[in-house]
Amino acid sequence: GAGVSQSPSNKVTEKGKDVELRCDPISGHTALYWYRQRLGQGLEFLIYFQGNSAPDKSGLPSDRFSAERTGESVSTLTIQRTQQEDSAVYLCASSLIASGGTDTQYFGPGTRLTVL
């Protein structure tokens, strides 16, 4: 079946512009996660959605970052007034449920964002 898909695969933008990144989770997966992967670093948790519950936004680095998800479908991550330090690969993952830290997260291929 189809895995997690993300678009665009690459995005180059100018400093100060807004960008929107999209994630299509695996059908039926109730949990969705966004991570940031800076060059040479591990994955950094950004935000988590579980069904219709309030999202956990504790990993968002600033108020320029926001994310939305409608029900159990597509999610968008928006970065306003982009800065050069926002340059990174943004990864999305989904899982069937989020239970006790054992549920497998399935990752998309990521969106590589470059801010000039």
Added chain:
Amino acid sequence: AQSVTQLGSHVSVSEGALVLLRCNYSSSVPPYLFWYVQYPNQGLQLLLKYTSAATLVKGINGFEAEFKKSETSFHLTKPSAHMSDAAEYFCAVSDQPGTYKYIFGTGTRLKVLA
């Protein structure tokens, strides 16, 4: 706070040689541990996970990892490297029941030499 350390950002092995990728964790409670692999231009794929059952965990593609509480380690091994194993490998930990937040290591890039 929980953390993960992967020793060696780059590891090179000859084809057919043993693969050993190191991961040490810091956790105050029994953790859940994961190894993910990322092939070029692809998303992360789960190799294996430890969830407090058997300490020796077998994963896909011939990889396995052993949980050693006394050493706070979860090293990844494969007896014989194949060219197709060249990729980046990430160790991750989750130590709170009911949490979905994984802490990832910085990754180890494996190169397999012909």
